[in-house]
Amino acid sequence: MKKESDTFPKLLLEKYQKYGNKKVAMRHKKFGIWNKYTWTDYYENVKYLCFGLMKMGLKYNDKVSIIGDNDPRWYWTELATQAAGGIAVGIFTDCTVSEVKFYLSHSESKFVFAHDQEQVDKVLEILAGLPNIVKLIYWDIKGLWFYSEPVLANIDEVIEIGRRYEKEYPTSFEKIIENTNGEDIPFILYTSGTTGLPKGSMLSYNSYITAVNSVNKINPMDEKDNYVSFIPPAWSVEQATGFVAQLVAGTIVNFPEKPETVRKDLKEILPQIITYSPRLWEAICSEIQAKMNDVKGLKKLAHRIFLPIGRRKEQFISNKKDLPLFLKLLSYIADFLLFKGIKDEFGLSRVKLAYTGGALISPDVLKYFSTIGVNLKNVYWLSEFPFISVHRNKGEKSGTCGPPLPHWDVKIGDDGMILVKGGAFFKGYYKNPDETAKMFRDGWGITGDIGSIDEDGHLIVFGRLSDFRELKNGRTFSLDYLETRLRFSPYIRDCIAVAGRERDYVSLMVNIDYQNVGNWANKRHIGYTTFSDLSQKSQVYDLLQKEIEYLNNNLPDWLRIRKFVLLHKQLDPDEAELTRTRKLRREFLENRYADIIDAIYKDENEFMMETEIIYQDGTKGLSKTKLRIKDI
């Protein structure tokens, strides 16, 4: 009986033997044309890259860091590393030099693959402090033509070295792959770092393959399905739903030309499988709503007539009732005349599996997409415990994360903590046994989230324990709960809810959505110059007040937001205010904006914010903005 493939290189070999040159594995848009790579191309590039790295000294358990945008060469590099028994480490391309230095030194990387000149420059700047690094390999030569550092190499050179080395190597590539072990670690994926420094999470091949197989049995992928690789490959969700899912199911992965062309490229591919972060789904939802609010004439009429039909259909589906014939017919018309156009615009018209995961998403956002015919499936996922639960096809229920997957046991602890045990367990944090120990309780994995299981067996996640706050009246609630619901508004990009034992009420610091609020202001001939100027307009305060009041109307009195302030600048991951996956660094933000929070709770009406700005040439300046604090 043929042994099941228990590592990613074995899965690659299996697919190569099955499909060869007969099936496309990947497409990459370059120079305006979609270039195809068959499974043979995929396999051979991985093989030669693997041999090239081994010739340069890659050994078992050596770490190879990859800093790049979504590109076939990321996937080749990762598999080549794993085939040689090495461990891949993903780094986000928008990391600062100091962040890159942390990841490279903490992981003790021996090789670094850097996409282009920008990433190469970051590594060269810190190379002197990284004596482990043997080679810095790039794949986009633009701007690097005259770099002469001996540590540098082009990926094509490494492949050529590998091609020659294969001839002298005593073992075949198939044998090398055979020696990979399901309990080995394929990659170290660093957590977001919402609290403290990021931690390097390690899972085995078996864990990931078990998790993805589990999802594939419930929401099957087809080998003809297209997936667009867009979210950063350094993120664990992309690794599972893009990289590993392709190896498991044989799907086709499409790489857009550039991050800025994703929208257009999505429309050309119209993928069947799509995974976005909650922030991205929220941003799309905001954009659709904002545009719908601004249209006139027939479009406005279509929106007014067909959106309620979509909502009605969504209610029937979520209550698991069959649609009456009349509603079915109206839904087809609504889809043809309105929703299809919206879905086409965002490349969603052929989607059969649309996932969101990695953080909480507002139930209103899920409902909105369901209304227009895109059934978002919430995935409850942690870097340490992948695919804990997911909505099944036609079983989506907003406000939940679906039933737990069969490879997990899930229970709710006495303190409301979601605890897990099962076949996709993580092996710990790299070089961090203390933090690893904190993740377990009596043999159960601690997720850090508070939740419950409803009558249908769906897991409900209320939020991170660390995001729960108690008010002076002794009542406890999740800050995330309020924030995700507020982000449903097209005018709110981000918000930070503030509360605490010493406080009587909840207040809010808001980041407006610059584009949508700007468009709103333009239509009303409200002049503004910068983000800071726009955010402090009284009309914008009135607009945001209405949005917050809408949420307040659905909250108990003690939880209602009483005051808010519009921040004068956008939250920025480069300033450590957000993680690279755009989650709030709450503790950092509460410290940074402590003076504003003080002013709110001292019942002041305004606050003079002074911010030090460091320009790109190193000179410093001081920006002063008067922030209004508004009562609701």
Add this chain to the structure above:
Amino acid sequence: MIAAFNSSWRIIEGLLEMLRIESLHLSFGGLIALNNVSFDVKQNELVALIGPNGAGKTCVLNCINGFYRPQKGHIYFENYDLTKIASDKIAQIGVARTFQHIELYAGLSTIDNLMAARHIHLHYNPFWGMIYFGEARKEEVKSRKIIEEIIDLLDLQPIRDTIVGVLPYGLRKRVDLGRALALEPKLLILDEPLAGMNLQEKEEMARFILDIFELKKPLMILVEHDMQVVMDITDRIVVLDFGSKIAEGTPEQIKTNSEVIKVYLKK
């Protein structure tokens, strides 16, 4: 005979030095725009032409392009004296330029603007062009390949199909640079490519200029007011004031040149 020999020798020298401007004199009636201006541009050398407003920088460029005919002097490039050739022929020889005020077709997309600039390299007749077959197709495909490489070099992919008229100013400047590159020039003249840009746009544009210089290796003349950029990226600087050349040298030499400091940098 000696004069003819000198002229021929200068043409040969022109081949070696690539662009030689000699004793250029241009006047409009009683107004002297250029007075005996001479300098050259060699291979692998990025030359900047600076000076206060009205110094005559754009007049020099217009003389190179053939838009103005100087009353005296010569401009030797390849084996031609550009002062004696029509401006369309000068473009065919391999001289391309960006303009202070962007000269693009505002109603066409980025890709169409760049393809339009390829016209001097397209030689098929109207019949093949009409049915898009044979030579017409081959040449169009070849041109499209070259244009896509320029789009890749200048990161224009996100605006490939966008109508140029709706683009922000900084991006239109970049498209204008792409249009100049589409001509596959041997001499590239950049007339204030950074004008009106913010710091980030300037840094990006400076990077593109250096990429072009390193990869394509054309002769380059840069007319620019941003002294920081000029000092950072150029190899040699020629300084004009009221139509006359007052200094020439490396950035370090120009920074400390008393004439330049008096006339230009302290204004």
